[in-house]
Amino acid sequence: MATKTYQRVANSLESDIRSGKFKPMSRLPPERELASDFEVSRTTVREALLALEAARIITIKDRSGAYVLPISDEESTLLARVESTPGPHEVLQLRRLIEPEACFQVAMSGSDAIIADIVAAYEANAAVPPDDTPEFHQSVRHYHMTIMKGAGNSLFVELMDYLWEQKSGPLWENWYMGTRSRHHRQTTIANNREITEVIVARRPQAARTAMERHIDGMVSRFLSY
Missing domain, CATH: 1.10.10.10 (Winged helix-like DNA-binding domain superfamily/Winged helix DNA-binding domain)
Incomplete structure (x- = not known):
């Protein structure tokens, strides 16, 4: 390698x-x-x-x-x-390539049932207090995975599952431990609300841009550590 x-x-x-x-x-x-x-x-x-x-x-x-x-x-x-694991920025770079595209596809051609699942996943995430708990992080993962599944490409789901698993690696944990805060978790909920709203409105380009903005915020957080 x-x-x-x-x-x-x-x-x-x-x-x-x-x-x-x-x-x-x-x-x-x-x-x-x-x-x-x-x-x-x-x-x-x-x-x-x-x-x-x-x-x-x-x-x-x-x-x-x-x-x-x-x-x-x-x-x-x-x-x-x-060093055997991908770095956080590598993970975020790849997420920025695939997640905005998944949002675009869902907003453009996702069924009403798929969009309802995304709304339910967002509401479940927003209902969890933004404390630093496994429940909150699991609800965020479920939200993102629901979007990927809604895009209708099984490789999106497999790749996203792999990328999310990297968040338990030593590099990601080391960075994340130094930047985690209630403010960042509240920002995540606000970002997810924006993404959900434009998907529901079936605005593909706006959905793509909203997800790009969310991941760009994570990159800025990475650089601020």
Whole structure:
């Protein structure tokens, strides 16, 4: 399997840390500087730093930066395991390709029964208090999966199921734990209401745009961590 770009960056930074270029408790260069040095995007650097944090090689402090931790050979093995999973931005990129298209298809040609199922899934999601509970997250998943099923393409469903499973991976969990809040969950409900309303109104392009806006918000959240 080809090495992911963020893996290359993470491995290079780990090598620099082990060589003593970056001392324990010292601050790594800013993300934009690292992106320029490695000639990659800021999102790639963010995924590399998340991998290093999940492997306990660095710690990311809110609004302060990434700091080096004392490490051992055990962390190197852990980093290899962490890097075997897709990064959060990779997952969001793919979701942005398929979910807006599913919304378009449902709004354009979904049956009344399919649209009723989507409305019911949204209402079930909105009825759950926006606390950080498994019930809330399961209701969000059910809402998105209902849309994918309504698009009438079984591959959409299989791919979405796989992408959602990545949310239990170490990189996603590491990022999500640092940004989860009641405000973000309330935003999710508001986004889902907008998506549902334009699907019900059978406005395909508006449905596509609403889902794109929702996922773009998640990307911005990823970059704000």
